[in-house]
Amino acid sequence: MHALQHVLKAVSVNNPIPILTGVHIEATAEGLILTGSHTSMSIEARIRQDGTELTVLGKGSIVVPARYFYEIVRKLDDGIVKIDGTQSVVTAISTESSSIRLCGIEASAYPKATRSSDDSVTHRLLIDSSLLKSAIKQAATSVSTSESRPVLTGVCIAYQGGSELHLSATDGIRLATCTIPAVNRGRITEPAEFIVNGRSMLDMAGMLSEYGDSIELEASSSQVKFSTTDLHVRLAPIEGTFPSAQSIIPRNYYAEITLETARLLHALERATVLAGDRIVRLTTCIGRLGIVSRTAAIGDSKEDLGIEAFEGDDFSLSLNGKMLTDIVRCLECRYVKLRYTGDRSPIVLQPAEGDRESSALFLLTPVRTAVQVS
């Protein structure tokens, strides 16, 4: 059930290639390998043969219709189930009282996951699973949902030599960037960038915590692979050049305020209920931050927050409330720093604690409409 749920993240019942609407099941001496794939992603989950929870009686492969197989497995009573793929293309699933036959598809037609030869792999890095998970969630806030520039639907994973990895994403209005430690295990230390689909990365992040503490990233020109002992996720990189985050981040600022993250989040969640065109207006005054929003003919709201630390001049600017809320929601720190860099220049958000393990930074471009709330 568990392994199946994970590999199904890569299976679409609407895939125009019939065999890819199925799950590939392979029984080997080591155990069972379940694989789900679509054009740019493949997920492989392993269940080890241990003689009690899994016993392999015969080796072989079969592809079964994913949705039906999942629905049946989900509804089976607890206990031992026997899966029999010996009758060439029919898979029988049987327990004491149920006997189910599914038309399988010849496994030989299933696209083989490219097992990159060691020679083609350029980079091999070891990353902490939970740090990678939170970095992916942070980057995902700023991935573009429009397909007009494919490169912006991706998360850019940049290695600049050394022991750090930078994840970034941007849709032109907001940008997220995050640095996490990584141990180079490959022979090559040259800088490299890999752009992989943001949605797929987020799907993977959801599984990471269940498969051990560290994950290995293995990259070649044709594939980015994330592996733990029992989970292998292969992603096709997106071709193109990613906008340089460093050149966009404003260096100077007029004001910097520190706020309690949870309070800011709750205030923004309330403010966005009445944010017409999603716009909220932030205004600092006498050491406090006001957040106002308005929907014509319905009402308005005003939130008043204490500022923990203030530096610079008072400011006032309008932002997309939903985007700001998404960013604040993914922060895992108690305090957040917000920098005002001008009316037409993006605000900068950063966790305020000295976070040694991970450093996240977010940009959000203001909206040039003023909300008037009396």
Place this chain on the structure above:
Amino acid sequence: MHALQHVLKAVSVNNPIPILTGVHIEATAEGLILTGSHTSMSIEARIRQDGTELTVLGKGSIVVPARYFYEIVRKLDDGIVKIDGTQSVVTAISTESSSIRLCGIEASAYPKATRSSDDSVTHRLLIDSSLLKSAIKQAATSVSTSESRPVLTGVCIAYQGGSELHLSATDGIRLATCTIPAVNRGRITEPAEFIVNGRSMLDMAGMLSEYGDSIELEASSSQVKFSTTDLHVRLAPIEGTFPSAQSIIPRNYYAEITLETARLLHALERATVLAGDRIVRLTTCIGRLGIVSRTAAIGDSKEDLGIEAFEGDDFSLSLNGKMLTDIVRCLECRYVKLRYTGDRSPIVLQPAEGDRESSALFLLTPVRTAVQVS
């Protein structure tokens, strides 16, 4: 939050009458009364003034936009909130740090719930809440989803004098009927039938358990009202004549089998995954029940269940698997009796235990297509 969630069951944001997209809030000396209404249903929930959780500072009424009000209340921090409706049509919601104004609507335009004068009430009955709740859930399995015969979208509540109430519903293919005890508190003991919307009854059933042990049904020609101390649900009866359940129930049968409800449910849930056109075929043989289903080009399934008690001849018939599963799922008994009354006559399902408090009975008409599973 709690009271609001309940009254919102009667509020549709798409209601063409603008004032009905709102929630009516009335502050009285006794406490707060929240009301939500649509054309055929009104729900009134009360919060009592107790000086700690609720204090009424001034009496009055206002109508607020339901969706916005709900979203804001849901996102408020815990603690005391002050709701101020004194500025004629503006409602202010404020806590220490938030101040929210919603454009209210003059409450005088809100349709008053018809408070039936005592004279017009023909029947007044006291019913156990949890028995009513399970009877509604059982009847709801057989309510028609098609609007072509409005009377079949309802549940028929029949009182025949005495101390029993009969609930029934049918869509022409299946029928559910259930008898529960009721104490007559009115002056009239004449038989009567009230048909009320099945969907609204089911919504009410979801709230019942939170409002005390017993519920009062008060019926007049224009309204059926269910009341507890803090919840009042008013329903407009559906006009028409309900098909008589008693005349449809087959009196003779060729076979009767008793099955374990949970096992039958799980077997049916698996069988329906592969039930093409939703058809499952039931066959008895040597004291066991087989359930087979098939989807062309995908696969087939065969379930094999032990029969606890058998009487009569072996039989075989095809049924709508989803409908049968819905019926079996709402049974709260350990064993179920299934009677075969002929190939073109409905099967009869009944809880097998001697249930003194409630007696449910279900009919399901067979499908005249045979499923061939080799």
